Amino acid sequence: MFDQNVLIVKENNHNEDENFLSHQLLNIGYQLSQLTVCRESTHNKGRTSGYEIILFLTENMENTAKRVLQLHSDFPTVPIIIITNTVSSRQLLPVGADDWLLKSWTEPLLLKKTIQLAIYRKKNSHNYLNIFKENPSPMYIYEKESYRFLEANVAALKQYGYSKTELLQLTAKDIRPESELDAFYKINEELPPDYSNAGIWLHTRKNGEIFYVHIFTHQILFAGKSCKLVMAMDIDKSVKAELAVKKKAEEIENILESITDGFFTVNKNWNFTYINKEFERILKRTRDELLGKNLWEAFPELADLDFFTQYHKAMNENISVHFEEFNPVLGSWLAVNAYPTDTGLAIYFIDNTDQKNYQQKIESQNKQFKEIAWVQAHQIRGPVSNLLGLVDLFNIKQPNDPDNLELLARVKHTAIQMDESIKEIVYLTRKLES
Known part of the structure; x- marks a missing residue:
């Protein structure tokens, strides 16, 4: 220490203070050849011999921020001590400065200790600053x-x-x-x-x-x-990417909330991960009570129905399935589409009870149409054929022929059979209409 040069930077041309300071520096062990004095605008940046301390002489430390910052920028590894005539009680040390002294405090002992501490702190802090920088x-x-x-x-x-x-x-x-x-x-x-x-x-x-x-x-x-x-x-890119994904997820959720199908997802452990509002309406269960719960525990009745078989088929074979099944708890028919995903299953369903009832009604009507057609084809066609045959046997030329009476009796019997068949057709038709 005290084996390198000292740079004294002053903010004016008065040399009284610098002469006094130079004298004090000589008293603590510096040589005159080690002291360089200059104005702040002409300091020798990058001097090859190097400085171990910079002393900045100023009348008032309040207006030195820019000047000290420039010195710190030019000599980042050299500690800077401000020597000032006045300082306020609230005055903060300018950025880049390491310490300060009033000119009246520059007696040799205090000046020496201040320089030693500034050099020591700067040396240690510089090592850490290199890691930081x-x-x-x-x-x-x-x-x-x-x-x-x-x-x-x-x-x-x-x-x-x-x-x-x-x-x-x-x-x-x-x-x-x-x-x-x-x-x-x-x-x-x-x-x-x-x-x-x-x-x-x-x-x-x-x-x-x-x-x-x-x-x-x-x-x-x-x-x-x-x-x-x-x-x-x-993290701008990752956050904006996450926000974009979140926005897209919200758009998808809005779509899923607005569709008329019930929709839900389960993970590979069969736990509910998403439920839309149509699911809640159709199955009369809320998402708050179901999310995170196991599907088979929440709906134990499904284990004995085709739901269990079809959902496991979709999950295990990684294929989509489409089926209809009656839910006895709801008393409803559900039409279901289940699709495998990376995390489990996505399942759409609708309550098609009305459609199923209509379909069953059509099937019942078709059965009755077949019955009517059978009656027409068999119960009417036979008597008509008999009647036509009896007419051909009737003796028109001799109306009083005794055989004609028997033929008329048979005609009457056949007509009665036809009447019964017609009544049955009328009954079946009215039943169909109802």
Whole structure:
């Protein structure tokens, strides 16, 4: 220590203070050849011999933020101590500065200790800062009270689109949409001081683009201040993809809720995973009581019906099935279509009891039509044939022929048979109409 050069940067041409400071530096072990004095606008950036300390002379520390920040940018590894005439009780140390002294405090012992501590802190912090700066994850440090940025790594600068000089003139509020600020103020105070998963937030790049980040924080002491170390992972693509999937799922759900079919899904363990409102209406059970429950436990009557066989066939053979079955508990016929999915089964069904009753009515009517047709074909056709034969035997030329009486008796009997058959047809027709 004290074997390298000192850069004294002053903000005006007065040399009284610099002469006094140079004298004090010589008193603590520096050589005159090690001291370089310049104005703030002409400091020799990149001097090959290197500096181990920079002393910035100013009348008032209040207006030094930009100047100190520029020095820090030009000499990021060199500690900066501000030597000032006045400082207010609320004055914050400018970003980039490592310590400060009033000019009246620069007696050799205090000056020496201040320089030694600044060099020691800078050396240790620089080792950690290299890990921080070279981290591929975007990271930054801001002061908890003022929200001022104090440090940011390359990944963060690239993510937000700022140069380091630009970012260190901003606060953590400036990279957030206004709509997020109230929540940010609240969580800034409420998060525990140790490692915290702060969740997903919206941030803003320099170009105004808003994107999603996942925030992780840890409270640290940095440059003598209570600060937040933040890792801000860009998850914009994944979040927007998830939102798109969610939107599509909502659209599908709206469709499933509006269809006139009952619809439900089960997983491979036969547990309900989705139920639409038409399911609730037809089966008279609510989704709240069924979701997550086992199908066969919720509807034990199905185990002895074709539902069990057909659903297992669709699940085990990975094929779609279509069938009709009567549910004795509901007293209804259900027409069912079941389709295998990656996670289980998707099942559509309708209550087709009315259609089934109509179909059975048609079948019954067809049976009665067949009975009428049979009567017409057999019970009428036979007597008509007999009647025609008897007419041919009637002796028209001799009406008084005794055989004609017998023929007339047979004609009468045949007519009576025909009348009975006609009555039966009329009965069957009226029954069909009813």
